[in-house]
Amino acid sequence: MTEEFAIDVRGMTKRFGKHTAVDHVDLQVRKGEICGFLGPNGSGKTTFIRMLCGLLRADEGSGQCLGHDVIKDSETIKREVGYMTQKFSFWEDLTIEENLDFVARMYSLKNRRETVRQSLDRLGLTARKTQLAGQLSGGWKQRLALAACLIHEPQLLLLDEPTAGVDPKARRDFWKEINELAGQGLTFLIATHYMDEAERCHRLAFIENSKLLTHGTVAEVIAQSHLTTWAADGADLLQLAGQLQGRPGVEQVVPFGNTLHVSGPDQAALEQAIAPFRTPQYNWKQVPSGLEDVFIHLMEKPGETVSR
Amino acid sequence: MTNGRGFSFQRLWAIVVKEFIQMRRDRLTFAMMIGIPLIQLILFSFAINTDPKHLSAAVLLADRGPQGRALLSALKNSSYFQFVRQVQTESEAHDALARGEVQFLINIPESFTRDLLRGDRPTLLVEADATDPGATGGPLGALPSIINAALLNDAKGVLDYLATADGPIDLRVHAKYNPEAITQYTIVPGLLGVVLTMTMVMITSLAITRERESGTMENLLSMPTRPLEVMIGKIVPYILVGYIQMALILAVSHYMFHVPMLGNIFLMMCVTLVFIAASLAVGVTFSTLAQNQRQAMQMTMFFFLPSILLSGFMFPFRGMPEWAQAIGEILPLTHFLRLVRGILLKGNGLEDVIRQLWQIALFGVVVLIIAVLRYRKTLD
Numbered sequence: 019m020t021e022e023f024a025i026d027v028r029g030m031t032k033r034f035g036k037h038t039a040v041d042h043v044d045l046q047v048r049k050g051e052i053c054g055f056l057g058p059n060g061s062g063k064t065t066f067i068r069m070l071c072g073l074l075r076a077d078e079g080s081g082q083c084l085g086h087d088v089i090k091d092s093e094t095i096k097r098e099v100g101y102m103t104q105k106f107s108f109w110e111d112l113t114i115e116e117n118l119d120f121v122a123r124m125y126s127l128k129n130r131r132e133t134v135r136q137s138l139d140r141l142g143l144t145a146r147k148t149q150l151a152g153q154l155s156g157g158w159k160q161r162l163a164l165a166a167c168l169i170h171e172p173q174l175l176l177l178d179e180p181t182a183g184v185d186p187k188a189r190r191d192f193w194k195e196i197n198e199l200a201g202q203g204l205t206f207l208i209a210t211h212y213m214d215e216a217e218r219c220h221r222l223a224f225i226e227n228s229k230l231l232t233h234g235t236v237a238e239v240i241a242q243s244h245l246t247t248w249a250a251d252g253a254d255l256l257q258l259a260g261q262l263q264g265r266p267g268v269e270q271v272v273p274f275g276n277t278l279h280v281s282g283p284d285q286a287a288l289e290q291a292i293a294p295f296r297t298p299q300y301n302w303k304q305v306p307s308g309l310e311d312v313f314i315h316l317m318e319k320p321g322e323t324v325s326r
Numbered sequence: 327m328t329n330g331r332g333f334s335f336q337r338l339w340a341i342v343v344k345e346f347i348q349m350r351r352d353r354l355t356f357a358m359m360i361g362i363p364l365i366q367l368i369l370f371s372f373a374i375n376t377d378p379k380h381l382s383a384a385v386l387l388a389d390r391g392p393q394g395r396a397l398l399s400a401l402k403n404s405s406y407f408q409f410v411r412q413v414q415t416e417s418e419a420h421d422a423l424a425r426g427e428v429q430f431l432i433n434i435p436e437s438f439t440r441d442l443l444r445g446d447r448p449t450l451l452v453e454a455d456a457t458d459p460g461a462t463g464g465p466l467g468a469l470p471s472i473i474n475a476a477l478l479n480d481a482k483g484v485l486d487y488l489a490t491a492d493g494p495i496d497l498r499v500h501a502k503y504n505p506e507a508i509t510q511y512t513i514v515p516g517l518l519g520v521v522l523t524m525t526m527v528m529i530t531s532l533a534i535t536r537e538r539e540s541g542t543m544e545n546l547l548s549m550p551t552r553p554l555e556v557m558i559g560k561i562v563p564y565i566l567v568g569y570i571q572m573a574l575i576l577a578v579s580h581y582m583f584h585v586p587m588l589g590n591i592f593l594m595m596c597v598t599l600v601f602i603a604a605s606l607a608v609g610v611t612f613s614t615l616a617q618n619q620r621q622a623m624q625m626t627m628f629f630f631l632p633s634i635l636l637s638g639f640m641f642p643f644r645g646m647p648e649w650a651q652a653i654g655e656i657l658p659l660t661h662f663l664r665l666v667r668g669i670l671l672k673g674n675g676l677e678d679v680i681r682q683l684w685q686i687a688l689f690g691v692v693v694l695i696i697a698v699l700r701y702r703k704t705l706d
Contacts, residue, residue, distance in 0.1 A: 071548050072548070096548065097550045101548040105541045106541070107540070107541035107544055110540070124551055125549065
C-alpha cells in the first residue's frame with residue numbers, strides 16, 4: 019500500500035523552545051498528485067515542508083517519503099526531492115546559467131552541461147541565460163527557481179508559496195507546467211494562499227495553529243465543512259450586511275462585488291436568520307460554498323478538528 | 327491648519343523618534359556607539375605610551391668592580407630598562423635578542439672598573455633590537471646622559487680627572503637588525519598582518535552572513551551538501567586571496583621600500599597560513615553571531631581596533647602596562663608581527679618561529695570550537 023504514496027507521514031511534530039510549530043500532523047499524498055497546502059501565515063506550513071526535505075529534524079513523527087524513512091533517511095530524501103523556498107533564494111550575482119550549473123554540481127549530475135542546456139531550453143530560459151538572476155522580474159525568477167528545483171529530476175517537489183508576487187499570466191504558465199509534470203508522475207506539495215490555485219489541486223490539506231484541520235479533495239473539503247451559503251443581490255447590500263452580521267446562525271457575511279454571500283454551518287439556523295430579509299428588494303439564492311468560505315470558516319474555529 | 331507643504335516640525339519629530347526607536351532595537355549598533363569611544367579612550371590614555379619605559383634587557387656582566395654595578399643600578403633607576411636576565415655567554419645573549427625575549431643587551435667588559443679608574447675610557451657595548459625603532463629610540467637617546475650622571479656622581483673629588491670632554495667611557499651602540507632605524511622596515515611588514523586581519527575577518531564574516539541574509543543558505547542546505555563542505559568551500563577562496571595579499575605586500579616592501587628579507591620565504595608562507603586560518607576562524611565565528619551583514623561589519627571593527635592598537639603595530643608593545651600587554655598576547659596579530667619582523671629582519675628560523683606560532687594556532691582552534699558550537703545551533 020505504501021508504494022502508491024509519495025508522502026505518508028504520521029504525527030510529525032516540531033517544537034522551537036516552548037512553541038510547537040507543527041503539532042502531530044499526518045499527511046498522505048499519492049504519487050502524481052498535486053496537494054495544496056493551505057493555512058494562514060505562521061500556521062506551520064513552512065516548518066512542515068522543511069521537515070520533509072530534511073532541513074529540520076522532526077521532534078516526533080514517523081512514516082516514509084518516496085519510500086525512505088522520513089526521520090532516518092533524510093539525506094537520501096534530499097537527493098530525490100526538489101524544494102523551492104518561499105523567498106527567491108538563488109544567487110542574484112550569478113547568471114541564470116551559472117546558477118543552474120552550480121545546482122547541477124551540487125547534485126553531482128552526470129552530463130552536467132547537457133542537463134543544464136536542456137533545462138534552459140525546457141523552461142524557455144536559453145535566450146536569457148547570461149542575465150544575472152538579480153535583474154530578473156518576479157515571473158522569470160520563479161521560472162529559474164523551478165528549473166533549478168527540477169534539474170536533478172526529483173520525484174517530489176515541495177513548493178513554498180511559489181507564486182507570491184507573480185503576475186496572472188506567469189502564474190497560469192507556471193500551473194500549466196506543474197500539471198504537465200504531474201502528468202509525468204511527479205508529486206507536488208504546494209503551499210499557497212490563493213484559492214484559485216487551491217482549486218487546481220487534486221487534494222488539499224488545511225493547517226491552522228500547527229494542527230491539521232482537514233484533508234481531502236476540494237469537493238470533500240467543502241462537503242465536510244457542512245457550510246451553507248446564500249447569495250443576495252439588490253440595492254443597499256451594505257446595509258443588509260450590517261443587519262445580518264452577528265445574527266445567530268450567520269457566520270460569515272462577505273460582499274463579492276454586487277452580491278453578498280452569507281454562510282453558516284447550520285443550514286436551518288442560517289435560513290431562519292435570513293428569512294426576515296427575503297423581501298422583493300433582494301434576490302436570494304442558495305449557492306455552493308466556495309473554498310474561501312470554507313477556509314475562513316476553518317480559521318475562525320480554531321482547535322476544532324473536522325473529522326475526515 | 328497646516329497644509330502639509332511647508333516644513334513640518336511634527337514630521338521631523340516623527341522621523342527623529344523613529345530613528346531613536348530603531349537605534350534602541352539594534353543593540354549592537356548601540357553597543358558600538360558607546361563601546362568604540364570608550365575603548366579608544368581607555369586604550370589611548372592608559373595603554374598607549376609613545377615613550378616606553380621598563381624595556382626588557384639582558385646583562386652580560388664580566389666586571390667584578392663597583393663601577394660596573396653602579397652603572398647597572400643607574401640604568402635600572404632610569405626606569406628605561408628592566409633587567410630580566412643575566413646571561414653568561416655572548417651566544418646566549420644573542421639568542422635572547424634574536425627571539426625577542428629582550429630588547430637590549432648590555433655588555434660590561436671584564437676590566438671595566440679598572441680601565442675606568444685608570445682613565446682608559448673602557449668600552450660599554452649596548453646592543454638593541456631595532457626592529458621597532460619607536461621602542462628603542464628613547465632609551466638609546468637617554469643612554470649617554472644616564473651613564474655620565476652615574477659615573478660622574480662618584481667622580482667628584484678624587485675622580486675629577488674622569489670628567490673629560492669625551493666622557494668617562496667609550497659608549498658603543500649597535501642598533502641590530504635595522505641599524506639605520508628605518509621605520510618602513512617595521513611598518514611595512516607589520517601592515518601585512520594588519521591587512522590580513524582586516525580582510526580575512528571581514529570578508530568571511532560578510533560572505534557567510536550574506537548567504538544567510540539573502541536566504542540562499544537555506545537553499546544550499548536543502549541540497550545534498552554537508553555544512554562542513556559549505557564552510558570549507560567558502561573559506562578556501564579567501565586563503566588564496568590572503569596569499570595574493572601577502573605576495574603583493576612583500577613584493578612592494580622589498581622592491582619599493584627595500585625591506586630586507588633575511589629569513590626563509592617558505593617558512594614565511596607557512597606562518598602566514600596559520601595566521602590566515604586563525605583570522606578566518608574569527609570571521610566564521612562572527613558570521614554565526616551576526617544577524618546581518620552590518621552587524622558582521624561592526625563585530626569586525628570591535629576585533630580590529632584592539633588588534634591594531636595593542637599588538638605593537640602602532641605603538642611599542644613593551645611600552646604598554648601589563649594588563650594591556652596581557653590582552654595583546656592573546657591577539658594573533660601580536661604574535662604574527664613578531665614573526666614577520668623576526669623572519670624578515672632577523673632571519674629567524676623554525677625553532678624561533680614555533681615559540682610564537684603555537685599561540686596563534688591555539689587562538690585559532692579555540693575560536694573555531696566556538697564557531698562549530700554556534701553553527702550547529704543556527705542550523706536547527
